Amino acid sequence: MLPGDGVGPEVTKLAVEVLRSTASVFNHELNVEFYDIGWSAYENYGSPLPDSTLNGCKSADAVLLGAVGDPRADELAPDLRPERGLLSLRKELGCFANIRPSRLLPCLSDASPLSLEIVENTDLVIVRELAGGIYYGEPSGIVDNGDAAIDTMKYHRDEVARIARVAFDMAMNRTKKVTSVDKSNVLSSSRLWRNTVNEIAGEYPEVECSHMFVDRAAMELVMNPKDLDVLLTSNLFGDILSDEAAAVVGSIGLLASASLNKDGGGMFEPVHGSAPDIAGSGTANPLAAILSAAMLLRQTYSLELEARTIEDSVESVLEKGLRTPDLDRGTGPTVGTETMGSAVSHHILESQIAK
Ligand code: IPM
Ligand code: MG
Secondary structure, three states: OEEEOOOHHHHHHHHHHHHHHHHHHOOOOOOOOOOOOOHHHHHHHOOOOOHHHHHHHHOOOOEEEEEOOOHHHOOOOHHHOHHHHHHHHHHHOOOOEEEEEEEOOHHHHHHOOOOHHHHOOOEEEEEEEOOOHHHOEEEEEEEHHHOEEEEEOOOOHHHHHHHHHHHHHHHHOOOOEEEEEEOOOOOHHHHHHHHHHHHHHOOOOOOEEEEEEHHHHHHHHHHOHHHOOEEEEOHHHHHHHHHHHHHHOOOHHHOEEEEEOOOOOEEEEEOOOOOOOOOOOOOOOOHHHHHHHHHHHHHHHOOHHHHHHHHHHHHHHHHOOOOOHHHOOOOOOOOOHHHHHHHHHHHHHHHHHHO
């Protein structure tokens, strides 16, 4: 467990509570170890990813992360910044496939900024490449005596092929449709991306593969989100589009993600960031962290029933009308992080009584 910065510790606390409730209902033994990452690790160890954290994560079955980032780190050297801790950890754990599902819960249609007509039945998943692209390309840094800066967007065809296979495999279990996002009208790396995706598409004759420029994809997400299913993206484009996809279905406070390695294990993280503006106020939405914990159980241990129980409990507290401020559209009183998270735990514990 890496609570991290900002609202991270607040939301992961409730995710742990939910995991404990689930473990007790289903008679599992749960072993949770806590480590620092990001700004909090920098403060305690002088590094955003101390060896103790890295070793702890490597020896764990799975990692659940809160969020990283702190405005106090703005002036730090790139290697010491909180985000670098997360990027290094993803790399070290071999997490190359980031799965970010966005589905509109019927009871939350009022939370979407879009009209019901547009958002209803939205159910898509962004498959984001997580270990390459402009996040890691070299050279990167300040040049020309500080007058210029460089980042490099580089993709090797093997990197594209492996993430494309994740997307196509996923499509086989959904509606057999992949939309690959790129900017191949401008970028060389995108032309390689598109050609490679087309090659992999040949291995999946049942899946319909189409391509969309990223600017168009940004527009389709708010105009026709229900027409999208599996969106295959590079690291940067997926980062941007997943915040948008989250807002479309209600709030970024709801979106969970899995960052998977080649064995299907890895790290589970809410899509949202550390939200320093509301940190400490007890108002952050813990549901993205809680749903990430559900993904962890399903993905790491194949505990489908346990994962479903958590997801159903989340849906049920939302159906009862509980709303953290991020989900409120002026319709009523809101609840804080603790109340929302504890309601989910109680629902899980009640499901035991029902059994
Ligand atoms: C995300 C976040 C991270 C990213 C940051 C915190 C490094 O925005 O997981 O979407 O850009 O990948
Ligand atoms: Mg992001």
